[in-house]
């Protein structure tokens with residue numbers, strides 16, 4: 001009991017955790033569970049979003065989540081290897097518009113909001129996803 | 140991957156009775172995959188025949204069969220590749236895709 005109290009006191013005096021310059025974006029997104037959470041919420045939002053839901057009409061969400069988790073883990077400095085296809089090849093036949101790309105990106109931001117990811121960290125992920133528009137949206 | 144696929148086919152061929160093995164000769168039926176669907180929804184074959192699935196699509200597919208008497212699971216197959224499934228036993232089997240839940244081919248094997 002005494003010891004538990006001592007631990008609580010030490011924790012209370014501990015400086016607020018600050019993001020180290022060398023801490024990966026992956027860890028700031030919450031690591032494996034954090035990314036899985038953001039991905040699951042994003043895919044749910046896409047499938048319910050009237051702007052893009054029809055594009056996901058014949059998709060196994062678990063398979064898409066698996067690939068997205070790998071991809072986001074990899075591009076944010078996590079210990080994963082993306083095993084899906086390049087973005088251009090994966091999306092070409094879907095003939096996607098810029099507007100659909102924006103809708104999907106917006107839903108990812110909403111998912112991060114819900115997960116309590118700080119705005120600055122959100123922007124860092126969005127900065128990695130934005131250039132993919134070139135390969136994903138064809139009109 | 141290629142070797143694995145071939146060895147799987149060989150393994151299945153090995154357990155076939157001689158008569159069925161004979162029936163398998165020249166017994167390949169081809170089914171195309173396009174627009175995230177099988178080109179046909181039903182196929183009737185004899186046991187010992189193989190269905191060759193051509194990926195004529197712009198998407199990967201990963202087909203499987205799940206049943207009490209026969210199970211099959213392919214790797215994720217890129218556009219332009221083929222996957223063979225040898226149906227050694229009679230029965231009605233459903234071929235589905237892990238990536239695209241609406242894909243369904245019913246195979247009637249007699």
Ligand code: HEM
Nearest residue numbers: 052055056067068071084085090100101104129132136198
């Ligand atoms: C930053 C934006 C996006 C990212 C990071 C992204 C990422 C991915 C990834 C990693 C895959 C899996 C590819 C594979 O398994 O080989 C995928 C597939 C897919 N994406 Fe996207 N995507 C984005 C935008 C979009 C948009 C805007 C749409 C439609 C409105 C879309 C619809 C799909 C569909 C339907 C598939 C599955 C295709 C199939 O295999 O049948 N994606 N995406």
Ligand SMILES: [Cu+2]
Nearest residue numbers: 200201236239
């Ligand atoms: Cu498929």
